Amino acid sequence: MVRYWKKHPKKELEALLGEFADAGWTIDDPPKYYRVRCPCGDHMRWIHLTPSDPNYGKNALQWLYRQTCYTESEGS
Numbered sequence: 001m002v003r004y005w006k007k008h009p010k011k012e013l014e015a016l017l018g019e020f021a022d023a024g025w026t027i028d029d030p031p032k033y034y035r036v037r038c039p040c041g042d043h044m045r046w047i048h049l050t051p052s053d054p055n056y057g058k059n060a061l062q063w064l065y066r067q068t069c070y071t072e073s074e075g076s
């Protein structure tokens with residue numbers, strides 16, 4: 001897997017993408033946003049590169065934790 005998101009300009013969002021990757025999610029690199037896709041194939045969302053909402057990363061992480069297929073240990 002190519003981990004281009006490792007050099008995300010925002011540390012908080014870089015860590016956020018890392019959380020998705022650790023949970024076994026696939027991270028795509030479209031032109032404007034990152035797209036994250038879950039292991040079971042039923043869940044996906046976009047991750048903005050430069051969100052204006054200061055709580056964006058936190059909210060996205062909470063969203064990840066709410067997904068029914070989320071398991072903390074998977075993908076490590």
Ligand SMILES: [Zn+2]
Pocket residue numbers: 038039040041042043067068069070
């Ligand atoms: Zn899922």
